Amino acid sequence: MSAIVVRDLHVTLGKAPILRGVDLTVSAGEWVAVIGPNGAGKSTLLRAIGGLLPSSGAVSLLGTPVERLRRRARARTVATVAQSPVVPPGMSVFDYVLLGRTPFVSLLGRESFADLEAVRALLERLDLTGFGDRELDTLSGGERQRAFLARALAQEPSLLLLDEPTSALDIGHQQEVLELVDTLRRDQGLTVLATMHDLSIAGGYADRLVLLAEGRVVAAGTPREVLTEEILSRFYRAKVRVVDGVDGPLVVPVRSVSADWPSGS
Numbered sequence: 634m635s636a637i638v639v640r641d642l643h644v645t646l647g648k649a650p651i652l653r654g655v656d657l658t659v660s661a662g663e664w665v666a667v668i669g670p671n672g673a674g675k676s677t678l679l680r681a682i683g684g685l686l687p688s689s690g691a692v693s694l695l696g697t698p699v700e701r702l703r704r705r706a707r708a709r710t711v712a713t714v715a716q717s718p719v720v721p722p723g724m725s726v727f728d729y730v731l732l733g734r735t736p737f738v739s740l741l742g743r744e745s746f747a748d749l750e751a752v753r754a755l756l757e758r759l760d761l762t763g764f765g766d767r768e769l770d771t772l773s774g775g776e777r778q779r780a781f782l783a784r785a786l787a788q789e790p791s792l793l794l795l796d797e798p799t800s801a802l803d804i805g806h807q808q809e810v811l812e813l814v815d816t817l818r819r820d821q822g823l824t825v826l827a828t829m830h831d832l833s834i835a836g837g838y839a840d841r842l843v844l845l846a847e848g849r850v851v852a853a854g855t856p857r858e859v860l861t862e863e864i865l866s867r868f869y870r871a872k873v874r875v876v877d878g879v880d881g882p883l884v885v886p887v888r889s890v891s892a893d894w895p896s897g898s
């Protein structure tokens with residue numbers, strides 16, 4: 634079953650066309666990474682798929698056009714972790730993650746014991762136990778990024794849209810967060826669409842990569858098909874070597890001038 638179907642998606646911001654006819658299909662339980670140079674339209678694509686931006690063309694989530702999903706139903710279907718979410722001033726980490734339970738709380742009701750337990754469990758899984766009472770805006774970048782993911786997972790979504798989910802994380806927490814997302818995918822059939830700048834990591838976790846450039850899909854396929862020296866030099870203007878790694882291709886930047894230059898002069 635297709636979890637996300639995007640057809641001929643166009644988005645204009647200001648007067649500039651940002652997405653110019655994007656087609657994309659993500660199967661249920663699949664992990665697809667959107668890669669591409671700065672300004673290619675990756676974040677815009679995620680926001681449009683999440684129903685957070687006006688667009689033309691078609692986006693359907695689990696078979697329903699996104700514009701037909703009401704706020705509550707949409708929040709139970711899809712959770713988005715933006716690159717820099719708006720942080721409510723003075724809010725504690727626990728209360729922020731609890732916001733993710735809003736779609737489960739009856740309109741005039743209070744959150745249940747199960748909601749509070751779900752938040753505690755997520756804080757533990759994301760290595761944030763002990764941070765619950767801290768104000769969100771006092772956290773480090775990496776701690777905050779884990780809190781954003783915890784809020785999204787508290788929604789128990791079927792689809793998770795992640796915009797650069799590990800950009801602020803050290804290598805240990807990066808691995809922990811990506812493995813957690815992958816475990817949820819395997820155990821609960823979570824579908825993941827994530828923008829990722831680290832191409833080796835993208836290739837190691839995603840089933841498929843979609844390369845966006847200037848608002849269009851210019852390459853799509855398995856990591857081995859997309860992460861080639863030719864494609865990366867063409868669309869990123871980067872000089873790289875691609876070597877075989879344990880979990881997929883590894884993309885290694887190559888310096889144009891030898892690092893020990895001008896030794897011997």
Ligand SMILES: Nc1ncnc2c1ncn2[C@@H]1O[C@H](COP(=O)(O)OP(=O)(O)OP(=O)(O)O)[C@@H](O)[C@H]1O
Pocket residue numbers: 646647648649651669670671672673674675676677678
């Ligand atoms: N409100 C806006 N008005 C005009 N242009 C905008 C607006 N918001 C974003 N843009 C432009 O849209 C383009 C795509 O932005 P987007 O954030 O989607 O790129 P991206 O691929 O996620 O980039 P990055 O890798 O740098 O995060 C950029 O050139 C950006 O400057």
